[in-house]
Amino acid sequence: MSADLLELRGLSSGYEGSRVLWDIDLAVAGQDILALIGRNGVGKTTLLKTIVGVQAASGGQILLGGQDMTALPSHRRARAGIGYVPQGRHIFPHLSVAENLDAGLSACGTRTRGRRVPDYIFDLFPKLHEVRDRKGGFLSGGEQQQLAIGRALAGAPRLLLLDEPTEGIQPNVVDQIEQALRHAARELSLTIVVVEQYLEFVWRFANRFAAMRDGRIVKEGKTSESKASDVAAFVSI
Amino acid sequence: MDAALLLNQLFNGISVASIYLLAALGLALSFGLMRVINMAHGEMLMLGGYLAYLTLIWVPGAPGILLAIPVAFVGAAAMGALIQLSLIRRLMNRPLDTLLATWGVSLILQQAARDIFGAIGVEVRAPDWLNDSLQFGAVVIPSARLFIILVTILVLGALALLIRRTRIGLTVRAVNQDRMMAGATGIDAGRVDLVVFALGTGIAGLAGVVLALLGPVTPSVGQSYIVPAFLVVIMGGLGSVLGTTVAALLLGLFSALAQTVVDVSAAQMLLLLFVIIFIQVRPQGVISIRSRALDE
Numbered sequence A: 001m002s003a004d005l006l007e008l009r010g011l012s013s014g015y016e017g018s019r020v021l022w023d024i025d026l027a028v029a030g031q032d033i034l035a036l037i038g039r040n041g042v043g044k045t046t047l048l049k050t051i052v053g054v055q056a057a058s059g060g061q062i063l064l065g066g067q068d069m070t071a072l073p074s075h076r077r078a079r080a081g082i083g084y085v086p087q088g089r090h091i092f093p094h095l096s097v098a099e100n101l102d103a104g105l106s107a108c109g110t111r112t113r114g115r116r117v118p119d120y121i122f123d124l125f126p127k128l129h130e131v132r133d134r135k136g137g138f139l140s141g142g143e144q145q146q147l148a149i150g151r152a153l154a155g156a157p158r159l160l161l162l163d164e165p166t167e168g169i170q171p172n173v174v175d176q177i178e179q180a181l182r183h184a185a186r187e188l189s190l191t192i193v194v195v196e197q198y199l200e201f202v203w204r205f206a207n208r209f210a211a212m213r214d215g216r217i218v219k220e221g222k223t224s225e226s227k228a229s230d231v232a233a234f235v236s237i
Numbered sequence B: 001m002d003a004a005l006l007l008n009q010l011f012n013g014i015s016v017a018s019i020y021l022l023a024a025l026g027l028a029l030s031f032g033l034m035r036v037i038n039m040a041h042g043e044m045l046m047l048g049g050y051l052a053y054l055t056l057i058w059v060p061g062a063p064g065i066l067l068a069i070p071v072a073f074v075g076a077a078a079m080g081a082l083i084q085l086s087l088i089r090r091l092m093n094r095p096l097d098t099l100l101a102t103w104g105v106s107l108i109l110q111q112a113a114r115d116i117f118g119a120i121g122v123e124v125r126a127p128d129w130l131n132d133s134l135q136f137g138a139v140v141i142p143s144a145r146l147f148i149i150l151v152t153i154l155v156l157g158a159l160a161l162l163i164r165r166t167r168i169g170l171t172v173r174a175v176n177q178d179r180m181m182a183g184a185t186g187i188d189a190g191r192v193d194l195v196v197f198a199l200g201t202g203i204a205g206l207a208g209v210v211l212a213l214l215g216p217v218t219p220s221v222g223q224s225y226i227v228p229a230f231l232v233v234i235m236g237g238l239g240s241v242l243g244t245t246v247a248a249l250l251l252g253l254f255s256a257l258a259q260t261v262v263d264v265s266a267a268q269m270l271l272l273l274f275v276i277i278f279i280q281v282r283p284q285g286v287i288s289i290r291s292r293a294l295d296e
């Protein structure tokens, strides 16, 4: 068993006919916060989808806590502890906020019975409590993003994957998201992989980064050793 | 046409609508959730009818009818689960193959019924109180039809509660709204599909019990109800429970009223015409598939 919570070995993936990810090797240690960066279309979303299992790997392995996830369907991976906040948020539009959070409890698997959405989620995002009876589809973008994070946390994950959580979000909500992720890492011992274009934001709390180009990881390091401005070349043209 | 006749036909229409609805709900649910058309759905009615027949031989009278309801539900649901696990799950995203395979199942089940029960059909001996009727002046309400309406209301109520108030209902709605995300939140979408499919065939089994109270159960009894059931699903907007209910009411009332003016087969033709015109005016059905949740 390795000490890394998430380990990708030679992972490749793609869509009908076109390969998007090439031989990705990546290790994320427990309680690391990894910023995954890269330009549009390099395959960041595809990588997260492949880890979550909503996109099939065409080769390689995905290990969570040393356990092989590669052949498991997505709901089994969620129950093994992978929480997902997708790009575009994917809130269930006709479910209320409270029901969306309840749906998140499904990741607790057989432990779902009698479980409630933990209160700390409403402490992190008081707005969600305010709008709890509103349908997900009627929320603003910022509210939906908070809900997507809350829903993932409700499943008590070990690993949280976020895809561009600040996309189209105003500064005060960005701050709340930062607080939530810091809290999750510190108090809940979560390991986090966050895809971001907004480098100043992730550099405030990520301890490591990995940069992608054309479906490959081309640079890795500690955020403390590379300034955000130094790696900016990986995200802008 | 006098008022009493109109009232009689109105009541008749509602009871016809009830049968259409019980027959159509399963089709609507599995199309709404999985985009699957089960050609053997009519045979679930047939199965329910024969199970009611057997139950009433075993336990005659009122307790038999009450027992036939769970027996037919469970029997048809089990058959549905078998079909889902053995065929539909394996043919996911292959609609044409699914159509052909379930059509094959339909033929096999009809032939099996012919071999076991004979081609002629069997008569369910309903208890006497179901052959009575209630009379209000000139308005005569047969008890059997009242019973059918009651069963349908109970089924609808139970279904609404299940979908809106239970954990499994929550997972059904989540899968219906965003299958990818439902999986990523830990919901086993394959299990949800199985449960919904079995539930739909179980309800069709109940429709079979109800049919057995009105006439003989034959190997092809399902075929005569499956066409109106499909019309109801199309008109309802392909998959919502509320839309299906409204469409069943419209079609049931229409066919009962049409039968006061023309004979049965002409009424069938008018029914088809009615649906075609309705779909011309409102192609999205009673409730549009884009703007609805499964539970609406």
Ligand SMILES: Nc1ncnc2c1ncn2[C@@H]1O[C@H](COP(=O)(O)OP(=O)(O)OP(=O)(O)O)[C@@H](O)[C@H]1O
Residues within 6 Å of the ligand: A015, A016, A020, A038, A039, A040, A041, A042, A043, A044, A045, A046, A047, A087
């Ligand atoms: N469903 C799909 N079918 C076919 N090709 C796809 C699909 N989704 C993404 N791609 C392609 O795969 C490549 C990687 O896309 P991906 O969404 O992973 O990039 P990304 O790094 O997340 O980009 P962005 O920063 O714009 O979100 C792109 O070339 C894209 O066109």
Ligand SMILES: [Mg+2]
Residues within 6 Å of the ligand: A044, A045, A046, A087, A163
């Ligand atoms: Mg992306």
